[in-house]
Amino acid sequence: MFRRTTSLLTLVLPALALTAGTLAGLSSQALAAEYVVTMKDAAYSPAAITATLGDTVRFVNDDGETHNVFVPTLGHALDLGKQEAGAEKTLVLRTPGQFEVECVHHLSMTMTITVKP
Numbered sequence: 504m505f506r507r508t509t510s511l512l513t514l515v516l517p518a519l520a521l522t523a524g525t526l527a528g529l530s531s532q533a534l535a536a537e538y539v540v541t542m543k544d545a546a547y548s549p550a551a552i553t554a555t556l557g558d559t560v561r562f563v564n565d566d567g568e569t570h571n572v573f574v575p576t577l578g579h580a581l582d583l584g585k586q587e588a589g590a591e592k593t594l595v596l597r598t599p600g601q602f603e604v605e606c607v608h609h610l611s612m613t614m615t616i617t618v619k620p
């Protein structure tokens with residue numbers, strides 16, 4: 504009988520710890536904002552956003568052609584790859600500062616993202 508109780512506790516305690524961790528994760532996510540940037544007619548809209556560290560930017564290709572999210576700015580460089588018509592890609596802002604976003608398919612297609620600490 505004693506043995507059975509011990510093994511039950513061994514199972515229950517890690518499960519409780521896992522639940523607490525998940526709830527903490529959810530509450531910090533709930534505070535983060537999500538910005539939506541549409542890609543249409545060779546332009547990002549809006550062309551500039553100011554967000555806070557941990558926020559998310561969702562890029563929505565609302566167009567008939569392929570676009571892209573490419574960041575050449577030192578310290579922020581990234582490439583989300585080819586984004587087909589109708590596709591969405593998400594970027595979590597993990598580094599404070601300001602950077603340029605460019606579309607490798609359209610040279611005039613640029614935007615600025617400012618990330619406050």
Ligand SMILES: [Cu+2]
Nearest residue numbers: 570606608609
């Ligand atoms: Cu483009």
